[in-house]
Structure formats: C-alpha cells, structure tokens
Amino acid sequence: MNTNILIVDDSELNLMLMTSLASSIPDAETHAFDDPLAALQACAEFTPDLILVDYMMPDMNGHEFIRIVRSLPDCHDVPIIMVTTENEKQVRSHALELGATEFLAKPIDVTECRIRMRNLLALRRAQSMLKDRAKHLEFEVAQATNALLERENELISRLSCAAEFRDPETGGHINRMAHYSRLIAEKLGMDKAYQDLMLKAAPMHDIGKIGIPDYILLKPGKLTPEEMDNMRRHPLIGSEILAGSDAPVIRLGEEIARTHHEKYDGSGYPNGLKGEDIPLSGRIVAVADVFDALSSARPYKPAWPMEEARAFLVKNAGSHFCPDCVEAFISAWDQVVEIRYRFDDEQNDITAMPVECQTPA
Template sequence: MTNPILIVDDEPKNLAALEQILGCDYDLIFARNGDEAIAAAHKHAPSLILLDIKMPGKDGYEVCRELKADKRTEAIPVIFVTGLAEVDDEAAGFAVGAVDYIIKPVSPAIVSARVHTHLSLVHASTLEQSYLDAIYMLGEAGHHHDTDTGVHIWRMAAYAGALAAVVGWSATRCKQIALAALMHDTGKIGIPDGILKKPGKLDADEWLIMQQHARMGHRILARSNAPVFQMAAEIALRHHEKWDGSGYPDGLAGDAIPESARIVALADVFDALTTKRPYKAPWPLDQVMATVRKGSGSHFEPRLVDAFVSILPHILDIKATWDAQDDTAEPSDRRKANE
C-alpha cells in the first residue's frame, strides 16, 4: 500500500484545491507550516511532498533543506507548488533538492500528471531496492555455513566485474555480472556442514556431494526470468567447468562454457588461493599467479588469463579494499562498498 502524500500550504483554499484534485486517488495528509510539515514527514513517511514556498516561519526552501539533511526523510521526493514564478525561484527550488516545480494557480491535469510520474519513480526505486535485497540475501545465504570465507563473495564479484570490463563488456553487463557473481554458490545452501567445514581434503563420496551445489544453485536461480538471475543461474551451474573439458557438472569445454562462468571461474580461483580457507593458508601472490598462468588453456580460457594479468595492479587494489572490510560488517555496509 502506498504511503500518503503530504500537502503543505498555509492557505486553506490551496489545500482544498489540491485535495479536490488528488483526494479521490490518493491518501492525503496536510500541514499548515514548516514545523508541522517536518513533524508529519517523520510520523507518516509520505511517498511524496507537495510543498509551498512562501509560508510564515520556515519557508519551503528551509523545510526542504531540513528534510534532505535528515536520513529519515532525505529520500522523500519534494515538489514545490508555489506562486513564485521567476526562473531564479525555480532554480533555487531545485538547488535545495526538489524534484519538480509547479506554478500556482495550479492546473489539475498538470498536478495529476506530475504526481503520477513521481510516484511511479518512487515505486520503481522501491522495487529495484527489493530486487537488490534479494540478490544480496541469496549471495549471503550461499555462504551462511561457510564461515571462514569472510567477504569472499563480495571481493570475487568485484574481480569478475573488473575482468569483464577489460574484455569488452558494457558497463551495464559488468554491473550485471558483479551482481550475478554474488550468487554463484547459492547451491551450497543444500550441502551439509560437515562437508563445507571439513578442515581436510574431501573423500570421493564427499566430493560427489559437494559437486551437487552447482545444479542446486541453478535450480534455485533459474526460477526467475530476470536477466541478472538468468546469468546467475548459468554461472552457478558452469563456474566449475574447465576450458579443457575436465570440470563439472557436465564436462563442457571451450566456448561451450558461458563467458560469464569462465570469468567467474578465474575470479573465484584467484580469490580462493589468495585467502585463508578451512583447509589452507593464503598462498603468496607469486605462487597464485604461477598457478593461474599454468591453468591457461586447461582450467581457464587463455584470453581471460592474459586479460587478468594485464589488470593485476587493479585486482590487487580491489583485494586491498576488501581485505580492509571487517568480516563482521553488516551486509548493507558491504553492499555500499560494492556499488
């Protein structure tokens, strides 16, 4: 259910006019001055604020500045509805954070159209945030039992985005793979703790169970038709395939392996080798890169290895940034670092 619209004006006739235009379609709340407006914004968390400028006490500019300076209200869009019609007045309104500016006397058609447009943008933003929340939660869920990997998924996803960029992916697709890569091990939700946390080498039966996480992750993620989840599903299924066909679950080789999975495979192995795991200490960088180069043409696509080596300083900068993140940091804090 949409939160109400807050209308702020010191003239009752103006409040009545806006109520007549919007009251049939939206829940409305009203304020007569700046202090009432700020109190109402805190209490009701409105979806949108229609704000007069010339009022006794705090004017609309000051009210808008206060709202934008407060984390509780900074995201609420403000539309100025005012008799101040000069260009400088309008510029001042946008300067303090308003999203739109309507001149009195108001046109019902214009008010309705502007309100509808900005509420649509609010809804789209809310939907996008929910969408990102789902991605981050699935990424964290895949490592819920895998406690010794720290910020692995976030660091590895950043590596994948950087590698995708250097081999020519668009900025949009680089962002997509960085999100999709977060979910590459979603299937580990279904792997027993005793296998995930085993400090030594897995035996043959345990290894067969571990391999099932690729198909489990794919089954979970492929349920969505959204492009990022479709990419995540193919990465989950194929990031353990190898360039020479010796990987799992299906022994695909070469270009039969989706490029997204080839990129994540390299990013994933680099991160695993350079960080502490239950079964190993972090390897020195020289040893890691020797292993990566040795895997060119067998484990990894040679073109991607060459590209990875070419941006190694950037990769190490990413690693340093994420190594500085506390393992106990909240997922929301890690998210901000990844955006």
C-alpha cells in the same frame, strides 16, 4: 498563476487594441512588441502561453517569426494566433505548415479575438496539467522501480550471505570475487549494464552450498570420492534455487551458479562443458573465484602470495581457465591489487555480521 501573452505587431493601433483585449483576461500578463526581433529575444527569456503575431511586418514577416519561435526549446507547442487579411489563403496555409494554431482577420473583431484567446489559453492550461501529471507519474514509476531494485539487491545479498555462513569463507571473498568479475567483464569490452549485472550476480555463485551437508562442507580434511561427488552437486542445486526468474540479475546468477566450475578443456563439472560452450559469465567467475580462493587464507591452508596465484591462472589458461578472461584479469593487475586490499578479510568478516553482509556497491 499568471499567464503570459506575447503580442507582436508593428502597428501601434493594433498593438494597443490587442493589448487591451489581452489585459481583460483574468491573471493575464501582456508583453507587447512592435519589433519582432525584440519579441524573439523575450521568447528566449521566458515561455509565453499565447502569442499573437501580425503577418505583415518590416524586417521579418509572421512566417519567419513563427518558424524561429517553433525552433526554440520550450515553444514548440505554444498556441500562436496569426493576424492576416481575410483573402490571404496562401499565407494562412503556409502559416499552418510552420505551426500557426489560429487566425484573426483584419480588421480585428473584438469579441472574436477575446474568445479565441480565452479558448487557446484554456487549451494551454490543460496541456500543462497533462504534462505535470505525466512528469509526476514518471517520477512515481521511477521511485517504485528503484524500490523494487533495492529489494531485489537486498534479497540477492541475503541469499549470498546464507551460502557464505555455511562455508568457511568471508564476506571479503564475496566482495573481492564480485569486483574481480566486474573488472574482467570491463576489460573484455562488455557494456556497463553487463558489468553491473556481473557485480550483483557473481556473489550467488555458491548459493547451492546451502544444500550440502555440514559434515562435508565443513570437513577440515580431504574429502572422500563419495563426499567430493556430493560436494560437486552444489552448482546444480544453485541452479535449481535460482531457476525460472524473470529478473536479469537472477537469471545471470543461475547461469553463474551452474557453470562456474566448468573448465575450459571440458574436464570441469557438472556438465563437462568446453571452451565457449561455457557461458561467458561462468568463465569470468571461474577466474575471479579461484584467484581469490588461492590468495586468501582458509582454515585448511595459508594464503598464496598474489603473484603465485596470478602465475597459477597464467599456467592453467587454456586448460582450466578461458585465456581471454585470464588475459583481461592480468591486464588490470593494479586494480586487482587495489580490490584485494580494499575488501580485506578483517574488514569483511561475515561472522561479525549476523544480519547484513558486505556486498558490492
């Protein structure tokens, strides 16, 4: 690969000499300018691998040239050799402050010039190799991270499916309540990262039903008080299943599983939490889950009209539900309706998907 050497000097003799020396370096392509403005234009069009610039030039001296070059996006680390007289110490000091890398004294020593150019080009190549390696490693880390996230999401999906297979609900319910939960979080002003976590974690709300016996979970009629007590164990079972993870989405899933049956007035279960003692995630999912359960058909009941389910939320805001969450949900009613029909039960029947289930995108 060719290396680009840019030379700027208003002296035709010096320009010819340095161009000749640069051309003797293998794979070097020289770009000589007697006008610093034209040289700057060239730097904006391509990135040199080495720059040699004279200090004393009309219109623009070497200091100003270096300052402008260092401000260009891809030129902040390009090696720069400034050509000065031996006794210009202040000039050299200021040049170093501006970003000069090396100096050549006039009259130019041919051997010294050739060696300095070769050394700085070798340094430039090494820097480029390190940058390429760093970019490659960054890409590999990103790929590995994405693969882990995909496996994590797949595991969450399968865990959620496992719970739904044991419950007379549908894949549509998982999708709808998850998207309702994300929508509520958005309308409450939560950041996008939290919204995305809610979308992924909400489907794990009933994972604890795995631990409830079939004769209770699938009972078509009303549960006895003893059976109801047993059913109400599922939030704690879900919490135990998900507890102890370092993954943010699993931690949020554990919080949701444990708290989504708490009620705002403290009459819920399993811990009788009240008001804002209930984590926000639990308060959000309580609204999303109950609304979808009411507005969806079940073997033991027909679907409520969506307006009646909405009225139930409003009526019970402040008792069962967090008022802010209900208000956020109602404020996005057009999007609620769109979600309801986008994830229709007939298109998201979990019994029709023995290996994979519909999950929030």
